[in-house]
Amino acid sequence: MVKINENFLKLQDNYLFSNINKRVAEYLKSNPNSKLIKLGIGDVTRPIPTAVIDAIKKAINEMGNSKTFRGYGPEQGYEFLRKEIVENEYKKLNINIDEVFVSDGAKCDTANIVELFDKDIKVAITDPVYPVYLDSNVMYGRTGEFNRETGKYDGIIYMEATEKNNFTPLPNDLEEIPDLIYICSPNNPTGIAMKKEDLEKWVEFAKENNSIILFDAAYEAFVGSDNIPHSIYEIKGAKEVAIEFKSYSKTAGFTGLRCAYTVVPKELLIKSNNKEISINSLWNRRSTTKFNGVSYIIQRGAEAIYTDEGKKQIKENICYYKENAKIIKEGLKKAGIIAYGGIDSPYVWLKTPNNLKSWDYFDMLLEKYNIVGTPGVGFGPSGEGYFRLTAFGDRDNTIEAMKRLNSY
Secondary structure (H helix, E strand, O other): OOOHHHHHHHHHOOHHHHHHHHHHHHHHHHHHOOEEEEOOOOOOOOOOHHHHHHHHHHHHHHOOOOOOOOOOOOOOOOOOOOOHHHHHHHOOOOOHHHHHHHEOHHHHHHHHHHHHHOOOOOOEEEOOOOHHHHHHHHHOOOOOEEOOOOOOOEEEEEEEOOOHHOOOOOHHHHOOOOEEEEEEEEOOOOOOOOOOHHHHHHHHHHHHHHHEEEEEOOHHHHHHHHOOOOOHHHHHHHHHHHEEEEEEEHOOOHHOOOEEEEEEOOOOEEOOOEEEEEEHHHHHHHHHHHOOOOHHHHHHHHHHHHHHHHHHHHHHHHHHHHHHHHHHHHHHHHOOOOOEOOOOOEEEEEEOHHHHOOOHHHHHHHHHHHHOOOHHHOOOOHHHEEEEEOOOOOOHHHHHHHHHOOOO
16 A cells, blocks of 8 residues: 655645735735736846856757757766866865866755754754755655644754844854754854854864754845855854855846756865765765756856856846845835844845734735735744745836835
């Protein structure tokens, strides 16, 4: 008799963004002429840089020629792209090409990495948090049941990120020692980036307690402030305790193309049965078994990001989105709404006015202002009373959204 993985039944009914889409669709059925402005899901709106498009076109032509055609590529990624990653992202950090694994998205990698570790280990996540971290561990069987009163899963260590700690949980806030620690900086959803001295505390903690940090740096391209690391490997000793995830989705508009990479240093070792096991080797083995690699065409496009013209065009897009974030924060301030983030991140995290619940504020924005955002509680119980707006929208729509907020 076939049995299902009952851990899937522990998941909440709908993935956060599917729930949002459902509510928006229902609203449009009754209000088909509404001109909605969507500042909810973090999808980019700027076109792919021309340097990338030109490289993709060239690669497509190569695939149509028997002399330059490519079939299966290396599961870890083509050497030409991995070399560029090492040279441009990690030149001063001593990361080697065989420590870089090209993938089809940081979302996949942050979820799939949990396969490498025993089911019974303790996992710590920030609260609020990017839902994939939590849900993937639920699916894998690392949690108990969902407690509807607390909004939490039994068996997970929740690291609250609130105004009280400047949305930056630190090791001394922990009541128990985790084995895996998810850190996202700049953070999704709060938009807060972690300072160097704070990351140093986490690295020191991980070394002292034989823990591993899963460091999601998908939004590092938005970092402009001093003392905010672009990579956890800027912290001494981090290669012994951390895996890093980076993505081209928001950096270069690859949400529809799918390309990212994960760095697994060879120095990251775990003791098992009196042996030191290389996490790099395990991830390589997992990748060669379950993944056929990102397409050659897309990887050539990603390679073009590192050309002079590619860097210039990407920087222009990043500046465009950061200006949108500035417009949102200024508009919220004018409307008397307290907001955070939006400086080193494309996300603005606002405190709902009049102590409204997150979903109530969602409905109010939708019905009164025709603006779509993301309820903070969808990212975890500590997100209740907060709301996320994204700077990835069109400039005119962003300006119009803030005008609407200030028109009543």
